[in-house]
Amino acid sequence: MNETRRLAEFIAGTSYSDLPEAVVEATRVYILDNLASGLLGSNTPWAEMVGSLAWESASSGPCSVMAQGWTTSPSYAALVNGTMIGGFETDHSYGPGSSHPSAGVFPAVMAVAERDRLDGKTFLASVALGYEAACRVGLAATRAVEDVAGFHGPGTNAPFGGAAGAGKALGLDADRLTNALGIAGSHAGGVLEFAREGAMTKRIHVGRGSQMGLESALLAAKGFTGPSTILEGDKGYLKVYSPSPNPKAVVEGLGQRYLLMDVSLKSYACHGSFHSVIDSICRFRADHRFGASDVEYVKVAGPERMMEARFTGREPASVLGAQYSLPFSAAIALCRDAGDPLVFSEATLWDAQVREMAQRIELEEVRPGQHPDRLGRGDLGEPGSPIAEVTLTVSGDTHSFLATGWKGAPSNPYTYDEISRKFSRYAATFLPAGRIKEIIDRVRGLEQQQDIGELTRLLRAGLAITA
Secondary structure, three states: OOHHHHHHHHHHHOOHHHOOHHHHHHHHHHHHHHHHHHHHHOOOHHHHHHHHHHHHHOOOOOEEOOOOOOEEOHHHHHHHHHHHHHOOOOOOEEHHHOEOHHHHHHHHHHHHHHHOOOOHHHHHHHHHHHHHHHHHHHHHHOOHHHHOOOEOHHHHHHHHHHHHHHHHHHOOOHHHHHHHHHHHHHHOOOEOOHHHHOOOHHHHHHHHHHHHHHHHHHHHHOOOOOOOOOOOOOOOHHHHHOOOOOHHHHOOOOOOOOHHHHOEOOOOOOOHHHHHHHHHHHHHHHHOOOOHHHEEEEEEEEOOOOOOHHHOOOOOOOHHHHHOOHHHHHHHHHHOOOOOHHHOOHHHHOOHHHHHHHHHOEEEEOOOOOOHHHHOOOOOEEOOEEOEEEEEEEOOEEEEEEEOOOOOOOOOOOOHHHHHHHHHHHHOOOOOHHHHHHHHHHHHOHHHOOOOHHHHHHHOOOOOOOO
């Protein structure tokens, strides 16, 4: 009972000094990963369209837009930066809750922190608590929101995470944070129909959620009210959006167990549900030198979650379709350098060799309890990426291996030095080397930052959108 208020009270009553060291360090890694994804996503057509809309509507303001030379309002900054972070399948997620706090929480907090010139400790705590709220709301709704009802889970829970993080950054008390969450619940949205045609709506879902979460917190700060039972109420978010909600998950172990520690970071620019398969193929290629023409047979055996229809299309007609396709992404891993996120491009989409390979990859759904000797824990594995088995015949030799995890999975997290190297790769096209190093150093020492604006301004470029 009273899950919404109890969550708000926890957020309001928790400060930087209350956070476990492991949570602080994980959040630091997440922040730098968000900046990497945002810079990479800034050059996409959909980010340019959303950025153009923001520039036309609010071409000045206190908030930075990544890789751009103009500034905008906090609301539009959350929208554009959220679209950049979440728009190219490189943002991190919490699989059990179908939540992407990366693009949902971080842009909202960054906008408030830059506008209000917050210090690094407040910034870190606000990001961490917003992440925790998004993960818990997602887990309480369960994956049925997406898998049964057909909503895009990250789009529905992003406003709650954005409201929690931005509300904390604004210094809202428990009553106003409760209102912020209540307002955010009326902005939960996003449906999965985008997957049918690879439409751009998916690219904007979580960024829009971040914007709506931020605006919910700003309204609550002015005294605007929202239902205090928005999560658990009979007509609240959990019961309306989920066929099988678990409201207790919102507060169970709150403050003792941080769900954000189970966030999964990506090493490849494709859907997280089959990240383990792509990683296992890439590692196999690193240990066995062969060309795509040497591959005679490929089979991926995995659970129902991995073999959903939206992940098994072999002839994608858009880059999003390629990023959502298990066989096409596996074909890229066999034919190209999947570790380069820009390999997911229009050129690769229509590459004859990759498309031919995707046609040849055999897929097998393995149900729970079937082939326990092969798949061990059945459909269990890293959150959001089930265990699978890959079989390859290369130059007459057959190899079978399990796909269980990847760099960035909760069992194999990035260290700060490792995420720094990833950031350097992703940012190299957009920022000079000296500025890249300064950003890495500033995020490493966030606790010493007195004004987050000194960090966010480093993300700007000299390029501006013109009318």
